[in-house]
Amino acid sequence: AASLHFLMGLGGMASFGHAAFFGIGAYGAALALTALQWPIAACLLAAPLAAGLAGIFAGWLCVRLSGVYLAMLSLAVAQIAWATSFQWVEVTGGDNGILGVWPPPPFASRSGFLLLTLVLTAAALASLRIAAFSPFGYALRAARDAPRRAEASGIHVRATQWAAFAIAAAFAGVAGGLYALAKGSVFPTYLAISKSVDALIMVLLGGIGSLTGPIIGAFAFGGLEAELMASAPFWRAILGVVILALVIVAPSGITGVLGRQIGKRQKSAASA
Known part of the structure; x- marks a missing residue:
């Protein structure tokens, strides 16, 4: 929700398919843990990386439009991602999903994973707040409120919005990765x-x-x-x-x- 607010509140871009990045982050962490046998730190980095890359692609398409057209295009992109998670059975497991996505010790215990979640959530929220009050955040507000004036003052509106899309997607991926580890499984419904x-x-x-x-x-x-x-x-x-x-x-x-x-x-x- 915080990453979607970064996109909507600061950027003025309504996304109806933000859960796609949440789900892609969940799949990224799950595949890194189960298929690649990566350590937990690398798995938690894989989640925002996968979602961020998806956000770069989706943002490249969506920032060309505005208003309801942007919202509908984001929904269409999310539907493609959801359908892919169902049909790419060799990678995602299809309907059966990916099981056994449990964090290793010392995060296997409830208290250990709770501490990890709190730390990462606090870090993510703090990072979003810093970005919101950084020069980039003010440029994003300017692109939202007066795009022509922002362009005239030297702000590349489309590039700024594109970067915001990727950032919001990456932070949604962080949430997805943590959710996958908390549930121990990933299914296509995470992208619904x-x-x-x-x-x-x-x-x-x-x-x-x-x-x-x-x-x-x-x-x-x-x-x-x-x-x-x-x-x-x-x-x-x-x-x-x-x-x-x-x-x-x-x-x-x-x-x-x-x-x-x-x-x-x-x-x-x-x-x-």
């Missing part, structure tokens, strides 16, 4: 449209205008999903209605609502 929709909901739910939005949105979405799964038979329909209501009532997301509440309290405290 439903996964992309989940990530999109997390971004919109948390708020697209804040860097903390996708993090808060991910926790909120996960909490809602877990609560409804345990208590309602038609939980997906109910979850959709709840999310739709939240987006309509608070279009700026949870962070937008919290920001307004904090602003009101600060104003009332200052006037008092």
Whole structure:
């Protein structure tokens, strides 16, 4: 979700197929571990590398368009990746997937893998934040808000957006690699449209205008999903209605609502 926010919030590029990079990262880590017998560090590097390379190709296609056309092209690219994962049985295992993707010691234990996940997640989020407030991040915002003016000031808009696509894909690959090791298996469903929709909901739910939005949105979405799964038979329909209501009532997301509440309290405290 954080990598999708980097693409949508900073770059203004809506991607409907971001889960493809998540799944490619998962397959990259799984194949490196099971087929190539690489050490865990190399496997975790293979995940963003594979996803980043896919992002370079997808970005080269997608940044030529904008708006809904870019979104639909990203969806088409993701569908190609999903179909490939089903049909390239010799590499991906097809429907059967890749099994036995377990991390070796000292990360085989739950506590060891949890620590690894926390460290890598924190490093990834910190890296995205640094990139967002770097000259590249401001160039990406300029390309989003005023592309012609950005070009006139010397910013290569298409190259900047292309780089952002590759960066977002690579960080989605990191998440995919960790997810594969946590589950111990990889299947084509990791690249499915439903996964992309989940990530999109997390971004919109948390708020697209804040860097903390996708993090808060991910926790909120996960909490809602877990609560409804345990208590309602038609939980997906109910979850959709709840999310739709939240987006309509608070279009700026949870962070937008919290920001307004904090602003009101600060104003009332200052006037008092």
